[in-house]
Amino acid sequence: MIRIKHLCKSFGELMVLKDVSTEIQQGEVVSIIGPSGTSIMKALWSSKRSIALAMFLLVLVVPLGALANEATALKEFESVKYNEPLLIGFLRGMPKGADLHNHVSGAIFAEYMLDAAVASNLNADMTTGAFTTSTVNTIPASRLKTDTTLMRKFLDVASMRGDYPDVNGHDLFFDAFKKFGPALGQMEYSRIMAEVVKRAKGQNVQYMELMGAVAPREAMNAAQSGLVIGGEDWEKALKTMQQRFPALMDASKTYLDKLDMDVAEQVGVPGPITDSSPIKIRYIYSTSRTGKSTDDFFAAIACGMAIMQNDHRVVGINIVSPEDDYYARQNFDTQMRMIDFLWQRMGKPNITLHAGELTLEYSPVEVMNSRIRESIEMGHAKRIGHGVSIAWEDNLAELLGKMHKEGIAVEICLTSNAGILKVSGDQHPLPLYRKARVPFTLNTDDEGINRSNLTMEFVKTVRTYQLSYVELKDIVRNSIEYAFLPGDSLYIGGNYTALRPEFAHIRGRDWQPSNMAQALMAKSEKLREEVTLERAFVEFEKKFD
Ligand SMILES: [Zn+2]
Numbered sequence: 001m002i003r004i005k006h007l008c009k010s011f012g013e014l015m016v017l018k019d020v021s022t023e024i025q026q027g028e029v030v031s032i033i034g035p036s037g038t039s040i041m042k043a044l045w046s047s048k049r050s051i052a053l054a055m056f057l058l059v060l061v062v063p064l065g066a067l068a069n070e071a072t073a074l075k076e077f078e079s080v081k082y083n084e085p086l087l088i089g090f091l092r093g094m095p096k097g098a099d100l101h102n103h104v105s106g107a108i109f110a111e112y113m114l115d116a117a118v119a120s121n122l123n124a125d126m127t128t129g130a131f132t133t134s135t136v137n138t139i140p141a142s143r144l145k146t147d148t149t150l151m152r153k154f155l156d157v158a159s160m161r162g163d164y165p166d167v168n169g170h171d172l173f174f175d176a177f178k179k180f181g182p183a184l185g186q187m188e189y190s191r192i193m194a195e196v197v198k199r200a201k202g203q204n205v206q207y208m209e210l211m212g213a214v215a216p217r218e219a220m221n222a223a224q225s226g227l228v229i230g231g232e233d234w235e236k237a238l239k240t241m242q243q244r245f246p247a248l249m250d251a252s253k254t255y256l257d258k259l260d261m262d263v264a265e266q267v268g269v270p271g272p273i274t275d276s277s278p279i280k281i282r283y284i285y286s287t288s289r290t291g292k293s294t295d296d297f298f299a300a301i302a303c304g305m306a307i308m309q310n311d312h313r314v315v316g317i318n319i320v321s322p323e324d325d326y327y328a329r330q331n332f333d334t335q336m337r338m339i340d341f342l343w344q345r346m347g348k349p350n351i352t353l354h355a356g357e358l359t360l361e362y363s364p365v366e367v368m369n370s371r372i373r374e375s376i377e378m379g380h381a382k383r384i385g386h387g388v389s390i391a392w393e394d395n396l397a398e399l400l401g402k403m404h405k406e407g408i409a410v411e412i413c414l415t416s417n418a419g420i421l422k423v424s425g426d427q428h429p430l431p432l433y434r435k436a437r438v439p440f441t442l443n444t445d446d447e448g449i450n451r452s453n454l455t456m457e458f459v460k461t462v463r464t465y466q467l468s469y470v471e472l473k474d475i476v477r478n479s480i481e482y483a484f485l486p487g488d489s490l491y492i493g494g495n496y497t498a499l500r501p502e503f504a505h506i507r508g509r510d511w512q513p514s515n516m517a518q519a520l521m522a523k524s525e526k527l528r529e530e531v532t533l534e535r536a537f538v539e540f541e542k543k544f545d
Pocket residue numbers: 101103354385445
């Protein structure tokens with residue numbers, strides 16, 4: 001017998017079960033009817049082993065009755081999840097929230113790079129596969145369009161397509177940037193960004209934090225170059241940098257104003273793109289971690305934080321390039337101390353750090369014993385990019401507990417990890433984070449080179465880790481909750497079933513915001529995006545009625 005006593009269940013202020021007590025006898029089928037009239041629980045109690053099953057059904061199915069639309073979408077999801085094309089069809093239309101880890105320069109497909117190279121009259125060096133202005137031992141890039149063999153050769157070195165038995169994925173990936181770099185420099189940056197934003201819009205992404213240019217190259221070079229610290233007099237170095245900030249801030253603002261309008265126009269949405277609906281863009285300032293000079297690193301981080309202080313469109317700092325690089329490893333400690341120093345003095349800005357994009361194949365284990373922890377504790381990372389090597393961290397359980405408690409989210413990039421690190425399936429720590437209730441998001445990283453997109457990241461996650469539709473929605477909610485947007489959250493204490501009272505009925509079919517709700521939305525960018533997402537889920541799920 002299963003005995004239920006005084007069972008209550010609520011969603012925010014909406015109480016769906018109040019003080020329910022009942023007994024289920026062996027062999028008995030019981031159904032609880034939810035407020036929408038949907039049958040929400042059927043527990044078949046036929047043997048001792050069914051106790052767990054019955055309880056599981058109770059916990060799992062009760063919430064569905066309160067959300068009739070979600071129940072029908074879930075049924076559809078379960079019917080398509082074992083067939084990839086069907087699953088793509090379902091997931092492409094599903095609201096995705098945000099892509100929080102996207103490098104613009106790696107998000108372009110090689111085919112479009114070639115178009116840019118041809119338009120810019122560049123040549124192709126078919127020994128290296130790189131575009132160049134040199135005419136020595138090269139052919140016009142346009143020849144690739146009519147020569148299938150040359151085209152295949154180019155695509156093989158400029159992307160992760162197919163198999164690559166003669167080169168490892170790590171080298172192929174990082175070398176790919178060198179192949180199309182010259183073409184990238186020839187393309188209008190707004191055109192590059194528009195490609196990325198349009199693709200995201202096509203996957204039902206509503207918000208992006210893009211790692212890309214936030215100031216003209218010349219202005220950035222002028223502000224960053226030539227800083228000589230000489231020892232560790234970082235106070236003096238910051239004073240030197242402060243004299244350079246005003247010119248950089250002006251240049252950055254003008255640059256982003258123009259980019260805002262140009263990208264919006266090309267995407268076909270009202271400008272500026274940083275505030276328009278249905279897709280909104282913010283920027284993550286990123287700089288390389290592989291330089292030999294830590295003075296240059298100091299200057300680069302200081303510039304990023306200065307831009308952030310001056311412009312709300314730049315919402316975070318990141319460090320990029322291969323983490324296993326010699327200088328990235330050698331300078332890591334100094335780099336973290338520099339970030340800490342500048343973070344303390346420059347408004348404690350949001351930081352996300354690539355950390356633990358490593359395996360034993362690419363790194364001594366000692367590095368992996370503390371890389372993620374130090375990025376959090378010394379580098380002030382509020383989010384971690386990749387986090388693949390987490391299992392090698394010292395005091396693992398304590399670290400995972402800390403990440404759960406402090407809400408330090410992991411930006412998971414499955415396709416990227418499979419291609420670059422050969423880590424996939426049960427080698428990947430996603431289940432470890434999931435078990436430890438560390439929040440995580442799904443991201444594209446470099447969708448052009450990796451030949452993927454955000455829908456496919458969801459498809460791979462579902463097919464590999466057997467996630468439920470309900471859990472998938474919470475992962476999407478993570479992407480806005482842990483975004484670097486300012487303002488209060490829609491949810492109380494990070495609990496997605498605990499909505500602020502003014503929004504208690506937001507998941508209802510015909511919800512309209514009250515005056516109080518509108519006032520709160522006006523005050524918080526994060527809350528606005530979360531409201532948009534919740535309503536997008538309702539509209540998506542209505543299709544399955
Ligand atoms: Zn990345």
